[in-house]
Amino acid sequence: MRQLSETDRDALRIAQDPRFPRWLEQITATGGCSHPVHLSGSTTTLDGETGEILHHYDTRNEPGERLLIRCRNRRATVCPPCSRLHAGDTYHLIRAGLLGGKNTPTTVRHRPRLFITLTAPSFGPVHRAGERCRPRRDGGLCPHGLPLGCGAVHAADSPAVGRPLCSECYDYTRHVLWHAHASKLWDRFVIDVRRRLASTAGLVQSRFAAHARLSFARVAEYQKRAAVHIHAVVRLDGPNGPSDKPPAWGTVERLTDAVRASAGRVLVRTPYSPAVGELTLNWGEQIDIRSLRSDGDGPDDDAVAAYVAKYVTKGADETGAGTDHKVTTWDDIATAPVSEHVRTLMRACWRLGGLREYEPLHLRPWTHTLGYRGHILTKSRAYSTTYAALRAERSDHVGGSESSDTITDSHWRYAGSGHSPGGALIAAGVAEDLAVSRELSREAAQRPGGSHG
Numbered sequence: 001m002r003q004l005s006e007t008d009r010d011a012l013r014i015a016q017d018p019r020f021p022r023w024l025e026q027i028t029a030t031g032g033c034s035h036p037v038h039l040s041g042s043t044t045t046l047d048g049e050t051g052e053i054l055h056h057y058d059t060r061n062e063p064g065e066r067l068l069i070r071c072r073n074r075r076a077t078v079c080p081p082c083s084r085l086h087a088g089d090t091y092h093l094i095r096a097g098l099l100g101g102k103n104t105p106t107t108v109r110h111r112p113r114l115f116i117t118l119t120a121p122s123f124g125p126v127h128r129a130g131e132r133c134r135p136r137r138d139g140g141l142c143p144h145g146l147p148l149g150c151g152a153v154h155a156a157d158s159p160a161v162g163r164p165l166c167s168e169c170y171d172y173t174r175h176v177l178w179h180a181h182a183s184k185l186w187d188r189f190v191i192d193v194r195r196r197l198a199s200t201a202g203l204v205q206s207r208f209a210a211h212a213r214l215s216f217a218r219v220a221e222y223q224k225r226a227a228v229h230i231h232a233v234v235r236l237d238g239p240n241g242p243s244d245k246p247p248a249w250g251t252v253e254r255l256t257d258a259v260r261a262s263a264g265r266v267l268v269r270t271p272y273s274p275a276v277g278e279l280t281l282n283w284g285e286q287i288d289i290r291s292l293r294s295d296g297d298g299p300d301d302d303a304v305a306a307y308v309a310k311y312v313t314k315g316a317d318e319t320g321a322g323t324d325h326k327v328t329t330w331d332d333i334a335t336a337p338v339s340e341h342v343r344t345l346m347r348a349c350w351r352l353g354g355l356r357e358y359e360p361l362h363l364r365p366w367t368h369t370l371g372y373r374g375h376i377l378t379k380s381r382a383y384s385t386t387y388a389a390l391r392a393e394r395s396d397h398v399g400g401s402e403s404s405d406t407i408t409d410s411h412w413r414y415a416g417s418g419h420s421p422g423g424a425l426i427a428a429g430v431a432e433d434l435a436v437s438r439e440l441s442r443e444a445a446q447r448p449g450g451s452h453g
Contacts, residue, residue, distance in 0.1 A: 010422025019063040024430070026068045027423075032431025034079040034424070036068040041412035048405040066415050074376070075324055076313045081431045083313040089390045090312045090377060094217055095305040097233060097242075097384035098292065102393075104384045105243050112236040112252040113292040115304050118189070118263055119284035120178055120227035124170035127163055129156040129224075134165065144168040162224030163341045172348040175227060178281050179371035180361040181268045182220075182228055185281060186374075190214065192262035193234075193255075200258065201249040212246050213237045217379035220372065221311045226342050228372050229284075231308060233292070233383075234259065241382040252291050263287050273357045312377050326368050333367070345370045 004012070014020060030036050042058040059067045076083040092102060098113065100106030127133050127150055136149030146166040154161050164170035178185075198208040218232035236255050238244025263283050270279040292301060327333055333346045349371045353363030366373040419427055 007421040007425055010420050011425050012422070014420070014422050014426065017063070023063040024426075026062070027427050027430050028434070030068055030070045030427075031081040031085060031434060032427045032429075033068070033070045033081050034427065034431075035071045035073065035418050036427075037071055037414070038064075038066040038068060038416040039412050040066055040415040041410070043408060043410040043412075046407045046409065048407050054406060071417070074313055077324060081434070084435070087309040087313045089387055091305045091309040092390060093379070093384055093387065094233060094308045095302065097215065097217055097235060097379075098301040098305060100242075102385035102389070107245075108235065108237070108242050109301070111242075111246060112250055112255045114234045114252070114255060114259060115290045115292055116232050116234060116259055116263075117229060117286075117288040118186075118232070119223070119229040119286045120175075120182075121282060121284040123172070123175040123178075123225075123227070125165045126170075126225045127152075127154055127158075127160040127165065129154045129158065129161045142166045142169050159339065162226065163339065167341070167344060172344055173276055173352065174279055174281075175345060176349045176352055176363065176371040177270050177276075177279055177358075177361075179228060179369075180358075180363060180366075180373070181270065181281050182230075182372060183374035183378075185266060185268045185283065186218065186230060186378075188266045188268060189262050189283070190216065192266050193258045196258040196261055197236075197250070197254065200254060201247070210239055212250050213239055213241055213244075213382060215241070215380045215383040217308070217377065217383045219308045219311050219377045220374060221314070226345055226370060231311065233304065233308070235383065237382065242384075252293075256289055256291065259289055260287065271357045271360075273355055275355060276352075308377070324368070326365065336368075342370070 014023065017023070027033075027036075040059045042056070042060075044053060044057075045055040046052065047054055059065050070082050070085070071079050072086070073079040073082050074086040096102040096104045097108065099109050125134060125148070131153065133150035133152050133154055134148075135151055136147075138148075140148045142148055142165070144166050146169075148165065150165060152160075194208050194214050195205045197212065197214070198205045201211070203211060213236075215235045215237060216232050218230050220228045220230055223229055234255070236246045236250045238246050264287070266282065268281045270276070270281065272278045292304065327336060327346065327350075330347075330350055333343060333350060336343060336346065338346070346367050349363050349367045352358050352371075353361070353365075353367065361371070362373060363371050418424075
């Protein structure tokens with residue numbers, strides 16, 4: 001007879017507890033969250049006029065005297081159930097800015113809209129997938145004696161893809177400092193697009209906001225070479241935002257020209273360093289701009305929303321461009337589960353972070369992301385709805401919202417997080433069952449006669 005593992009024994013202990021059904025209800029309510037937050041406390045809902053207690057909830061009546069809530073981690077490598085929920089919210093957030101809905105008018109689909117990709121510049125030649133990697137006829141060598149070309153054909157999943165032909169020639173310092181300034185480079189790009197639109201329309205640049213508004217939502221993605229590039233939806237509205245038509249001069253063609261020109265023009269300079277000097281940073285030469293048209297002649301809006309949602313749940317561990325866990329010492333870098341290329345970037349980030357002139361960049365705390373400290377997804381205020389609004393809508397749909405004439409008195413405190421080994425096993429099973437149920441429901445809705453609501 002097979003001896004039960006510690007995890008199996010723990011799962012059996014939980015299942016035999018008299019309060020297991022209620023515990024399972026909590027796990028199901030969190031969607032099988034891999035690392036739930038434990039809260040203890042109470043909430044009381046009172047009638048605003050009479051003071052009568054309408055509802056009282058206290059965790060003292062719960063298993064372990066705790067309430068479990070979702071961790072809401074976006075990374076699929078950390079919590080698959082919460083990352084799926086985050087991806088769904090991102091999909092609706094992006095889609096609302098393309099097609100309307102979620103309190104965004106449907107007329108936005110008729111605005112000038114672009115889906116753009118901005119890349120990092122080259123920091124040195126790296127191996128590429130597809131056809132012959134880097135064919136050269138002269139067979140030249142770099143200053144360190146390594147071939148300047150590569151005639152191999154690498155598969156897309158080859159470990160060589162994205163790694164430098166010569167690590168000594170690769171500019172790791174510029175790579176890290178570019179990451180540290182990428183968000184500032186994006187901000188200057190957006191400002192310059194507005195300025196160029198104003199100039200081409202014959203407006204004083206400071207008056208642009210009185211005539212039009214530029215809205216966007218962007219997501220950062222690590223490439224195989226461990227450099228971030230940006231996917232973004234850019235939309236041109238009238239001065240009052242989504243409900244307002246842009247001026248007659250606000251065309252797709254003019255927006256495209258402004259985006260292309262600004263991407264090739266904007267610069268950011270690093271702080272001067274005696275060890276490094278002052279570097280000038282810019283976007284890469286590879287720029288992709290696609291018009292999103294309401295007549296269907298362009299990328300599908302739903303596909304764009306799904307594309308962005310897919311990347312927002314990817315952590316550094318999954319892409320191989322860093323790690324989702326912070327490093328706190330130089331020795332942590334040596335044990336990080338990353339390639340040697342990424343490890344060298346992490347070391348460069350740590351070394352640069354020790355220079356006084358780069359202290360404002362907070363490089364050491366962001367060594368695990370190779371110096372990039374921007375949010376994975378960022379949007380302008382008027383683009384569409386917010387994550388908070390989507391979560392509130394979901395909460396109202398599941399549990400109902402409180403009446404405006406009630407008063408809620410709540411007292412909560414943090415009481416821990418995570419699962420025991422057996423609890424984690426049961427939660428993973430719940431998450432899998434819920435995922436299968438969703439897939440079956442989706443397939444049923446797609447069959448002839450099925451519900452598409």
